[in-house]
Amino acid sequence: MRGQVVLVNFWATSCSGCMQEMPELIKLQQKYGPAGYKTLAIAMSYDIPEYIQNYRQRTELPFIVSHDKDGSLAKSFGDVALTPTSFLLDKNGKILKQYVGIPDMNELNQLIQGALKS
Template sequence: MSENSQVSPGRSKSPLRYIVMAVVAGVIACTGYFAFGGQQRVPDATFTLLSGQKISTSTDLKGKVYLINFWATDCETCMKEMPAMVDTYNRFKGRGLEFVAVAMKYDAPMYVTNYAQTRNLPFKVAMDDGSAAKQFGNVQLTPTTFVVDKDGKILKRYVGEPTFSELDALLDKALNAA
């Protein structure tokens, strides 16, 4: 080896160094995720109900267990899950469950109103102006449902139709703790 081609001690050019650094970073990230239970706090969001009334996660829903369900009238999975969502709400509302079905920004208000009225949806229905979906992690896929506990922690985010037996167990546990 010539003088110019020598690698100084402690300065390895091996890709192994980068692999080790990536693994360490991954372990730190996973440790942090599991140390906090992967739970995030619910964002401070305000929803405009079909009635025009506004409700907020930071005031009106504070201290309550609730579901936020982003949906659309042109979403087949949303239409398929909605009767089960109604059943879930009806089973748990007596124990304090709140529910806000948030129609996506692109959904026509007249379609949302018609659907809510003809199906006699028993929970709050809101129209999103795009801000709520953005605050909840830029929701783009429907249905997306968030389960929030009384402390404002997101317990679960379902993208697509939830497994209702799992959702029931999660709600039961959260409501028992409330």
């Protein structure tokens, strides 16, 4: 995903905050996707594969959805344990901002716009 601005979002189907932020993440993907923005939604290791698939199909998520079955992705981002946790990465893969909990969407929009321009 080098060359693109990426939001890596750790989530779970059992997380109410995650479910609350998903419509906003969908809007971000639809708004900035054509300009080179991607959302990567990573379901936590403890999440149930059938629940992930059902949610994905029901909501028609317009971004990449993955299941961190062994927890290695969460570990690689500093042992993510709380959901939702999101990392905004610039075009070179550098972390611009980490959010624990639901992001401030106004701030996130501004950061994405700035990262897409650079």
